[in-house]
Amino acid sequence: MRKAITVTVNGRACAREVPIRLLLVDFIRDGCGLTGTHVGCGHEGRCGACTVLIEGRAHKSCLTLAVQADGKEVTTIEGLGSRGLPHHLKRAFRRYHALQCGFCTSGILMNAVDFLDENINPDEEEVRRALIGNLCRCTGYSHIVEAILAASAMRHGLKPEPPPAETEPPP
Amino acid sequence: MTAAGGEGWIDRSLERQEDDRLLAGDGEFLADLRVDGCLHLCFVRSDHAHARIRSVRTAAALAMPGVVAAVTGADLATEMEGGRLQAAPPAPAATRGQVWPLAVEEVCWHGEPVAAVVADDKYVAEDAAAAVAVDYEALPVVTDAEAALREGAPRAHDGWESNEVFAARCTGGADADAIAANDAEVEAAFAAAAVVLSQRFRARRSGAFPLETRGALALWSDEDGLTLRLATQHPHGARLALADLLGLPAAAVRIVAPRDQGGGFGATAPVCREHAVVCHLARRLGRPVRWIETRAEHLMAAGQGWDRVHDLDIAADREGRILALRDRGIADVGDGREDIRRGFVAPQLGSVMLPGAYAIAHADITLRCTVTNKASPGPSRPADAYPARFALERGLDMLARRLGLETAALKRRNLIADFPFTGVTGVRHDSGDYLKAWDTLLERVDLAGFRAMQADARAEGHYLGIGFACGAELSAIPPDMLPPRGERTDLPPGETAGLAHTAGVEAPKPAPCFTAHAATVEVDIETGRFIVLDYVTCEDVGTVIDPIVVEGEVQGAVVHGMSNAMFEELVYGEDGRHWAADLGRYPLASAADVPHVTVAFAPTPSPDHPPGVRALGQGRPGPVPGALANAICDALAPFGVEITTLPLRPEMILSLIEAGRAGNGGASRDIAVRRKA
Numbered sequence: 001m002r003k004a005i006t007v008t009v010n011g012r013a014c015a016r017e018v019p020i021r022l023l024l025v026d027f028i029r030d031g032c033g034l035t036g037t038h039v040g041c042g043h044e045g046r047c048g049a050c051t052v053l054i055e056g057r058a059h060k061s062c063l064t065l066a067v068q069a070d071g072k073e074v075t076t077i078e079g080l081g082s083r084g085l086p087h088h089l090k091r092a093f094r095r096y097h098a099l100q101c102g103f104c105t106s107g108i109l110m111n112a113v114d115f116l117d118e119n120i121n122p123d124e125e126e127v128r129r130a131l132i133g134n135l136c137r138c139t140g141y142s143h144i145v146e147a148i149l150a151a152s153a154m155r156h157g158l159k160p161e162p163p164p165a166e167t168e169p170p171p
Numbered sequence: 172m173t174a175a176g177g178e179g180w181i182d183r184s185l186e187r188q189e190d191d192r193l194l195a196g197d198g199e200f201l202a203d204l205r206v207d208g209c210l211h212l213c214f215v216r217s218d219h220a221h222a223r224i225r226s227v228r229t230a231a232a233l234a235m236p237g238v239v240a241a242v243t244g245a246d247l248a249t250e251m252e253g254g255r256l257q258a259a260p261p262a263p264a265a266t267r268g269q270v271w272p273l274a275v276e277e278v279c280w281h282g283e284p285v286a287a288v289v290a291d292d293k294y295v296a297e298d299a300a301a302a303v304a305v306d307y308e309a310l311p312v313v314t315d316a317e318a319a320l321r322e323g324a325p326r327a328h329d330g331w332e333s334n335e336v337f338a339a340r341c342t343g344g345a346d347a348d349a350i351a352a353n354d355a356e357v358e359a360a361f362a363a364a365a366v367v368l369s370q371r372f373r374a375r376r377s378g379a380f381p382l383e384t385r386g387a388l389a390l391w392s393d394e395d396g397l398t399l400r401l402a403t404q405h406p407h408g409a410r411l412a413l414a415d416l417l418g419l420p421a422a423a424v425r426i427v428a429p430r431d432q433g434g435g436f437g438a439t440a441p442v443c444r445e446h447a448v449v450c451h452l453a454r455r456l457g458r459p460v461r462w463i464e465t466r467a468e469h470l471m472a473a474g475q476g477w478d479r480v481h482d483l484d485i486a487a488d489r490e491g492r493i494l495a496l497r498d499r500g501i502a503d504v505g506d507g508r509e510d511i512r513r514g515f516v517a518p519q520l521g522s523v524m525l526p527g528a529y530a531i532a533h534a535d536i537t538l539r540c541t542v543t544n545k546a547s548p549g550p551s552r553p554a555d556a557y558p559a560r561f562a563l564e565r566g567l568d569m570l571a572r573r574l575g576l577e578t579a580a581l582k583r584r585n586l587i588a589d590f591p592f593t594g595v596t597g598v599r600h601d602s603g604d605y606l607k608a609w610d611t612l613l614e615r616v617d618l619a620g621f622r623a624m625q626a627d628a629r630a631e632g633h634y635l636g637i638g639f640a641c642g643a644e645l646s647a648i649p650p651d652m653l654p655p656r657g658e659r660t661d662l663p664p665g666e667t668a669g670l671a672h673t674a675g676v677e678a679p680k681p682a683p684c685f686t687a688h689a690a691t692v693e694v695d696i697e698t699g700r701f702i703v704l705d706y707v708t709c710e711d712v713g714t715v716i717d718p719i720v721v722e723g724e725v726q727g728a729v730v731h732g733m734s735n736a737m738f739e740e741l742v743y744g745e746d747g748r749h750w751a752a753d754l755g756r757y758p759l760a761s762a763a764d765v766p767h768v769t770v771a772f773a774p775t776p777s778p779d780h781p782p783g784v785r786a787l788g789q790g791r792p793g794p795v796p797g798a799l800a801n802a803i804c805d806a807l808a809p810f811g812v813e814i815t816t817l818p819l820r821p822e823m824i825l826s827l828i829e830a831g832r833a834g835n836g837g838a839s840r841d842i843a844v845r846r847k848a
Contacts, residue, residue, distance in 0.1 A: 021294065035203035036196020040382040040433070042466035046754035047382060077196035090194040094186055097719045100727065102193030103200065103382045103433030124767070131762035135754070137382050137434050140726030141762040143719075 005070035009034065010079030018066050024059075025050045027066035028076060036077040036106045037061060040135065048134030051107035052076050058114035060133070077106035080113065088161075089113065089151045095162060098147035100138035108134045112148050122152060181782065184719040189431070199430040201386040201402045202463045209388070209459040210239055212449055213296035214468065215286040215303045217278035220314065220544040220747020221327070222307035224276055224285065232288050232299040240289040240456060241303065242448070244273035251451055252418025256444060256509050268328065268336070268508030268542075272416070272444040272451070277329055278307070280506050280546050281749045282471030287448050289460060312544045312747040316480065316503035319541040327506070327542040336507050337515050337540040341522040341596045357535040360495035364486035368570045372481045374558035374796075374817040376503070377739035379474035379551030380759065383433020384464035387446050389453035396423030397450055403428050404440040412442040417450055436731070437550030438474025444509065445472075467752040475741055476517055476548040477555055478503035481525075481562035491567075491574050491581035495533035496595075498525055498562075502555065507542040515540060517548065520645075521555020523596040524793075525563060528605050528643035528685055530587045534595040544747045552728065556644060556793035557735065561817055564640040564797025568804060569813055578801065579618055579639050583609050587643070598683065600643060601779050603711055605685050608773035609641065612687040612709035615771055621691070629809070634694045635704070636806025640797035641687040644790020682777035684785035685711040688729070690798040694806045699825030701803055703733065709771040713785035718772075725791055726768040732795025734760035740818050807831070 006015040007027065014032050023043065028034050040047035043062040050062040053075040081087030089109055092098070099105040108131065115122070115130040122130070127145045136144065153159035192198055215227075229241035242250075248271055255269040274285045286303050290296035311325035318324055319334040327334050343353030361367060388400040396419060403409050406426040414421040432439070445462060453460040464473070484497040502518035522538045553560075567585070571578040586609060592600040616637065625635045691705040708725055715721050738758045742750040751757040776783025800814040803824060810831025816823065 041754045044753055083195055093194060094190045097723050099193055101434045102198050102431060105193060106196055128762040135759050138727045139723055140730035140768055142726045142767050143723050
């Protein structure tokens, strides 16, 4: 059974006829060609790598059917800032080395966007609890927590943004 | 976070170039690759731990719209030229098993691939795999290594003479006279010892489990041969092995690792049966074929390890100096018929690394490997240093308690102090200052201050504890431990590496790195639950090139070890069925489960590895279970709790508390401590 749906992904309307059993994560990755959203568990909502924003709130796109997003606004990692002007969370993640392999990163960023929208000046424990639905096997979480705290402080002007570190050593 | 500083590349935290694309969502992981006309492959896996295959019926699957092919083990046995994977255990080999990429006639573990279905859509491929009907006749199952070694035990592989496939002696040299002399020295040291601690330690199976599962995308061209996009840590090994399996010259096989990979930790190093099936079908169908492993498949089949028993005897003097060590190791290598690294190397490495950073003069260390009806283990950091470090670090804490010594002092007394030092298993410690790193750790944790706080807390009914552990970990197996190097490791004639710029140094010797850990915990004595309050490591990784990268690597590895030790166990039923094939039943630690990990440095540059660097990452989870278990036992010292098994489940801890309350002294019923008059 199929159904015609229109989902606005990162501001662009994406109209497709889809099987009603199609998961939103597959619609985003295969239908829209946006592969920054990942799958790390057995579509059981455990790893959080597939987290996207639906109407501004974090959802696991492996637990959502594409037809459930019909008529809604979806934001993925690709829609968070731009390469020329990266989102403040992305700048903080880079600065604080909050990603290693990068596989879980998109889901963590999308969850953090939602979390920081609701929490103005969180402490470490609140950030750690907010990340309970996102697994990372590389970093041990410390740098992720530091980056989210720093992004929050920068955003609200509580702390100046550190200058970016160099990418090349001096000659 | 460490500020940027230093000269040139050294001691400088630079932003990573790949972060740009990864943060933009432009990473290129295997599942992100798009190839026109690509087919999707789905495996049918055994739902028995051991059974004869009566029949595999694929007609219903093949009749489904969109299904292109379905193959069984019997098909592959007639279609593939090379076909069989062969485990080549290091000498002295006992049994060399062979296995077809899909099971033929017999399945030997729950999750073994039995058939494969290919369709033009992955949803259809899954439906079709579910429609393949396999008729099994159950066979006797053996899932425990010790049971497998007993006389008359069921055979993990029908018709095999024995389940024991490999035995190694890791001390005493190669010839009988040297071994006899070594054993006599060890015996004499035990006879002269003031204290002998004998204890069995057991680690249950867990493993690597990166966020990205395994996967492969094969493209076939009659002109150019096979191109395999493979999530792999070892493309060159994959190329040679797959060329053999497919009956192709190596020059007709290209392995392309994707630009980005979602972790690995060892799990994606070996060549696997699944890879051969994907390649074979791409060749047979003349179309691209892709397999993206599910999480359930990954938990059943990949990156498992550390299923291990250590029967450890430690002989010591009254000051806690180790006089001799005896270890009888038993490793469960599961199916044991796949790639060499899926079974034998990690257990042997565990035995070789057992003495770790301690200066142990005499040792008798042996290992037996047995097959069982479980998946072959694979590489997973820190290999079998995980159970080995747990055993020795726990054993030394138990020894300290018997002698009434502070464990941190006993361990310091035994650390290697004079370099270079060649240990009893042949591991060479080139240089270093392990005492400096240990002392730096002790300064960080303020042991005297902690003891005072612990006493105050205990008076109020709160059970705090501190635990120490350390390791000197190798980045590689010593060259003389490897099987003789044949010409297979070289490039085919006329081929070059194809890189624009290459530079390298031939590292003549492994340069062990030293890592010392301290964990602080609070245990709830009513539930057995504990929380990790604080975790500090002190690292000698040699010259630190990029401090923030090193810090992140250590933090990640430590939390990996915490997750393994606290939450992870691949549980099997008595019928050998795998009970933990999802992340609900096999939970990984989240940010809320673990504390910030503080990383301190006490570097000594290696003279062998320019610019003075040492290994990093692989070994770091090793000391974690020992540090945590020691902290828990320190907290519960009033109950005489001595943990001897992993993982550290609250119900296990609670049962030891209750045994202690009943006056049975926790686990100490199993402990034989002999004090000489």
